[in-house]
Amino acid sequence: MPRQTGEKPFGCDQCGKRFAHSGAVNVHKRIHTGEKPFGCDQCGKIFAQLANLIAHKKIHTGEKAYGCDQCGKRFTQSQALAAHQRIHRQENPYGCDQCGKRFTQSGNLAAHKRIHTGEKPFRCDQCGKQFTYSGDLNEHKRIHTREKPFRCDRCGISFTQLGTLVRHKRIHTGEKHFGCDQCGKIFANLGNLVVHKRIHSGEKPYGCDQCGKIFTHSGTLNVHKRIHTGEKPYGCDQCGKRFAQSPALVAHKRIHTGEKPYGCDQCEKRFCHSGNLSIHRRKCHT
Helix, strand or coil: CHHHHCCCCEECCCCCCEECCHHHHHHHHHHHHCCCCEECCCCCCEECCHHHHHHHHHHHHCCCCEECCCCCCEECCHHHHHHHHHHHHCCCCEECCCCCCEECCHHHHHHHHHHHHCCCCEECCCCCCEECCHHHHHHHHHHHHCCCCEECCCCCCEECCHHHHHHHHHHHHCCCCEECCCCCCEECCHHHHHHHHHHHHCCCCEECCCCCCEECCHHHHHHHHHHHHCCCCEECCCCCCEECCHHHHHHHHHHHHCCCCEECCCCCCEECCHHHHHHHHHHHHC
């Protein structure tokens, strides 16, 4: 039988790759055709293989069937558990031939090497922006689709990223583990503490490679770069006008809705924008 002899009688007529089973070649051919017959009934994401859909659905259910016997951490996929267990064994079998950095997974090494090559193989088909990592592209695409697959079971707010949901849930639990050794302020997330400490240190680690301007936050740098690229990912669904920043889109939409959330405490006149309220106060009440 093919499984015992190593025979691979089934070949792909597109690229010549061979397989032991006809089913395997049929699945492989979807790489060439782009066919993705398996769809998630929660968020609509589609997959070429049923196994990938089953693994994806665990994001929505929270199911983590694979547990580490060393630390108890749980995973949705057995491969993720196997990779995690290398941390305990201090096993890093995959080494970079450029800088010597080592990794527990071959995929992480392949992604790391793009730092040296500058390769950005993942391109958004909506706006053309390119990314080093497929995960970054998937997150970026949610700007266009407005998909928010991660929902809080306490208050119903949805998020584009799982990590954002995890941090959000600490609002409900009141959990705060990370304290500043300068002023004592405590934070629910390590990332927020790291950013906060820059107030004390004055550190601005994120620099624009176009003009040299530096920033405290990576997000601020990303928004700034749109000045150079002209990228405007936020579009109004009423008139189509586009904006570089989501707050600018929110403010613009008030033209259509007539909303005026900023009220003067002197004369009760109301404004669409906080800046217009400030101008009004200076002109009329000072």
